[in-house]
Amino acid sequence: MHSIQFLDRGIRSYSGGAFLSDRLSEIDRYYVECPACGGRAETVLYSYSISKDDAVAILTLVCRSCGYWFRDVISLSEVDGVVCVELHIDRDSDLNTTLHLPSQVDIEVPQLNIAFEARTLRIGRIVTVEAILRYIVDVLEGICSSEPGCHREAIERLKELSSGRIGEPVTVRIKSVYSPLKVLKSYRDGVYSYC
Secondary structure (H helix, E strand, O other), rough: OOOOOOOOOOOOOOEOOEEHHHHHHEEEEEEEEEEOOEEEEEEEEEEEEEEOOOEEHHHHHHHEEOOOOEEEEHHHHHOOOOOOOEEEEHHHHHHHHEEOOOOOOOEEEEEHOOEEEEEEOOOOOOHHHHHHHHOOOOOHHHHOOOOOOOOOOHEEEEEHHHHOOOOOEEEEEEEEEOOOOOEOOOOOOOEEEOO
């Protein structure tokens, strides 16, 4: 049986033989400026024991003024892992390379002069290179819809890449802000390197 723990209400819930509150401990609580409205937002950092040998950090941010919220979960056993990977896209099978990404990353495509910070990555945690490229296209199209001097050539090139029309090889560099990332599966040697 699994049930929900309302972290801000102190409600105890039962989950598989142990009370959730027995495995969850608050580490820190502080207030920051809300990134959406500039109001006062509460940030709470918890440690949650998921097994005898592993724990995760749960970070929550809630603004009671505008309703903005953010959460992230970080495995504490992997804190010293890889934080930067370069993906070398030479052929269409490289688009199927699968990664585990944290929600806050910096993404660069140096050959196309594209670099941006994804502070709330909305494509999931386990993604392919193709999904990352399509995400970049969506973000750039959103930006370029209101910006007349936008680089349409870069967007078109990214669309070609994500559709499997590779042409000239490109590098996609992904840097994690604070937690490790992993290459879960690649289909040939040399697809990625650590930076």
